[in-house]
Amino acid sequence: MRRFDKRVALGIALIGLICLLWLGATGGLIWSTLDDAGRTILKNTLGERIMLLLLMWAVSLIAVGSALRFLVSYFMTAPARLAEEAQVLLGTDVKRQLVPTGSIENRRLADLFNQLVQQREALRDEMDARVQEAARNTEQEKNRLAALMSELTKSVVVCNLDGRILLYNNRARMQFRALSQAPGVAGGGELIGLGRSVYGVFDRKLVMHALENIQHRLQRGASAPSAQFITTTQTGQLLRAQMAPVRSVQTVAGEPVQMTGFVLMLDNITREFEAQSRQDHILHTLTERSRAALGNMQAALDILEYPDVEPDMRERLLTVLREETEGLGTRLRELKSSALDSTVLRWPLEDMLGADLVAAAIRRIEALGGLSVVATEIDDSLWLKVESFSLLQALSYLAERLRQECVINTVQLRLSMGTGRAQLDLCWTPSAAKLTDKVVPGWEHDPMRSGGEDTSLTIQDVVERHGGAFWFEREAETGTVFFRFLLPLAAPQEQLETSSVVRNESRPEYYDFDLFQASAQSRSLEDSKLSELSFTVFDTETTGLDPANGDEIIQIAAVRIVNGKLLRHENFDQLVDPKRNIPAITIPIHGITPEMVRGQPTIDKVLPAFHQFAQDTVLVAHNAAFDMRCLQVKEKVTGMVFDHPVMDTLLLSAVVHPNQESHRLEAITERFNINILGRHTALGDAMATAEVFMRLIPLLAEMGIYTLGQAREAAQKTYYARLKY
Numbered sequence: 001m002r003r004f005d006k007r008v009a010l011g012i013a014l015i016g017l018i019c020l021l022w023l024g025a026t027g028g029l030i031w032s033t034l035d036d037a038g039r040t041i042l043k044n045t046l047g048e049r050i051m052l053l054l055l056m057w058a059v060s061l062i063a064v065g066s067a068l069r070f071l072v073s074y075f076m077t078a079p080a081r082l083a084e085e086a087q088v089l090l091g092t093d094v095k096r097q098l099v100p101t102g103s104i105e106n107r108r109l110a111d112l113f114n115q116l117v118q119q120r121e122a123l124r125d126e127m128d129a130r131v132q133e134a135a136r137n138t139e140q141e142k143n144r145l146a147a148l149m150s151e152l153t154k155s156v157v158v159c160n161l162d163g164r165i166l167l168y169n170n171r172a173r174m175q176f177r178a179l180s181q182a183p184g185v186a187g188g189g190e191l192i193g194l195g196r197s198v199y200g201v202f203d204r205k206l207v208m209h210a211l212e213n214i215q216h217r218l219q220r221g222a223s224a225p226s227a228q229f230i231t232t233t234q235t236g237q238l239l240r241a242q243m244a245p246v247r248s249v250q251t252v253a254g255e256p257v258q259m260t261g262f263v264l265m266l267d268n269i270t271r272e273f274e275a276q277s278r279q280d281h282i283l284h285t286l287t288e289r290s291r292a293a294l295g296n297m298q299a300a301l302d303i304l305e306y307p308d309v310e311p312d313m314r315e316r317l318l319t320v321l322r323e324e325t326e327g328l329g330t331r332l333r334e335l336k337s338s339a340l341d342s343t344v345l346r347w348p349l350e351d352m353l354g355a356d357l358v359a360a361a362i363r364r365i366e367a368l369g370g371l372s373v374v375a376t377e378i379d380d381s382l383w384l385k386v387e388s389f390s391l392l393q394a395l396s397y398l399a400e401r402l403r404q405e406c407v408i409n410t411v412q413l414r415l416s417m418g419t420g421r422a423q424l425d426l427c428w429t430p431s432a433a434k435l436t437d438k439v440v441p442g443w444e445h446d447p448m449r450s451g452g453e454d455t456s457l458t459i460q461d462v463v464e465r466h467g468g469a470f471w472f473e474r475e476a477e478t479g480t481v482f483f484r485f486l487l488p489l490a491a492p493q494e495q496l497e498t499s500s501v502v503r504n505e506s507r508p509e510y511y512d513f514d515l516f517q518a519s520a521q522s523r524s525l526e527d528s529k530l531s532e533l534s535f536t537v538f539d540t541e542t543t544g545l546d547p548a549n550g551d552e553i554i555q556i557a558a559v560r561i562v563n564g565k566l567l568r569h570e571n572f573d574q575l576v577d578p579k580r581n582i583p584a585i586t587i588p589i590h591g592i593t594p595e596m597v598r599g600q601p602t603i604d605k606v607l608p609a610f611h612q613f614a615q616d617t618v619l620v621a622h623n624a625a626f627d628m629r630c631l632q633v634k635e636k637v638t639g640m641v642f643d644h645p646v647m648d649t650l651l652l653s654a655v656v657h658p659n660q661e662s663h664r665l666e667a668i669t670e671r672f673n674i675n676i677l678g679r680h681t682a683l684g685d686a687m688a689t690a691e692v693f694m695r696l697i698p699l700l701a702e703m704g705i706y707t708l709g710q711a712r713e714a715a716q717k718t719y720y721a722r723l724k725y
Helices: 006-033 036-047 050-091 104-134 136-151 170-179 204-219 270-304 311-341 354-368 388-406 459-466 499-503 584-590 603-613 624-632 649-656 665-671 682-702 708-716
Strands: 155-160 165-168 227-232 238-247 259-268 350-353 372-378 383-386 410-417 422-428 447-450 453-458 469-474 481-487 535-542 553-562 565-575 618-621 646-648
Touching (some): 006 036, 036 050, 050 104, 050 682, 104 136, 155 170, 204 227, 204 238, 204 259, 204 388, 227 350, 270 311, 354 388, 354 410, 383 481, 388 410, 388 422, 388 447, 388 453, 388 481, 459 469, 459 481, 535 624, 553 603, 553 682, 565 682, 618 624, 624 646, 646 649, 646 708, 649 665, 649 682, 665 682
Parallel strands (some): 372 410, 535 618, 618 646
Antiparallel strands (some): 155 165, 155 259, 227 238, 238 259, 350 383, 410 422, 422 481, 447 453, 535 553, 553 565
């Protein structure tokens, strides 16, 4: 479909008006030279034939219009089309010859363009050969890293500071798929992928807390800081994560090392935890059964001490003793076997400098508001072995509850060496208005609540996790009251001299992690550059072209574009059972038969998974109005609202190439020299649309269209934006 050329209509109207004025002027002159008799004769002659004159005038305009249209096409449209095609060659890597059309001069110009393209391609080939030679060593390093990552038995995920995934290995992909609740082949694709947020799996606050600890230790000059934490997923899996920093490559001498991202090494410890639980159960069972067995054995022994016990009775009692002894032996062997299977602690503790823990506690308590915190008597040499996240939750909970129920506005933190353990005290001076001794005791058994967040853990749970102790105490001399935590100690680890930072070399850079530079939070989405956004390019196959009146989606597929790269392996491809017949006339087009969709997930299962796959991205489709309409009619059924920003390659093509006769997907891919694999399959069309979209972005930039808002505004001005479904 091609819009009507307004220039032709304007030219015809102008020529018609001039002709009409010319005829009027000529008739006026003739009229002025005639006498009354002549005028009467002329009036009688022409008056009855005035309609014929007007008809001939209209016919002449049609002839003029045809000639004008040919001339516009020959001398104006052909050069404009040639300019657009030349722009494609200039702005992309398309290799093809231009077809000469229009005037002789235009044909000569097309030939010159073709010669220039041949010269450019020759230069490109030469340059590519040199670049490939120069990049061979870099590629070898990448392959080594990829091989190393694939062989690792741990899941590895590399993220920038925004939590966006930059790199992951196959084991991480498999592990995230196991955590997914999405149906079919879509499982896991919505959780892991380049550019996706790791906070879809991990608690943001937990990760931020670990990052804060590492950054603080980096600022103190630690050479190899790391942190680890345990988290549960939505599927109930228990993950243990070890975090290490990715540091900036360029550092200024004397300034602290900056983090640009972090590496997570993940272990699924669900089975270990279950094994530990089983061991606890066996131990509990052993204790209870042993108590009963010992009771029976004691009773038998008491009776056997009597001298007049009958032989039969004596034999029965001896049998009881043998059976109970054998049972105890069996249970002890089971306990030993279970203990050998479970050698990992349920909640591993992290080595942490005590002063760092106190500093983190001060920041967290003061962030709650209403309390000031003073650090007194801090032993800077103490290293603790703690799970800092839950311990800080405990301190924050106690401080906030003190403020609310004991009417205080200041607390103190003390850290000192006790008898074989560290003593961490949360101190305060009681208010005369509240009797602290009657309020505080018993808090350690209540679920913790701090900053509006609830947790099922209690202070007692945290203390038991550390194998420590906790109590409330009052100092008689000063009147100060305090909570005391007894915490395990760790061996000092890090030498914190600043000079170690200067000597420490930066880690080698293996990949071009451009996303490290991204700061999406600082810009609104409309003002974001197209080259920096993440896109989900999708396509649907349906039973027909009328989704509002019963036609259903039978396949939906999508592929992602992140940081200007098409991620072919991160795709979504799912058949859908429409629960209705598929018209036979449509089967040769999309190739999907009723047998193929029978037993597949229904749309209420697939669209939520696709919604997750497309989260935090801009949706892109060719003729997106139709695909979006298919999604919108299912909002009530699925509860999924696709309110993502949408880009349409059909409209963008009309923006970039307004003089082209067709903007169908086949025409555009031919224009860009793109091969479509699987045309009219959802995944094939999504891939082709993604290729088209990536080639349109630099052409839009040449027109001064850089941001999402600018592109959407330009697209809405095209003729095709009026199409409705």
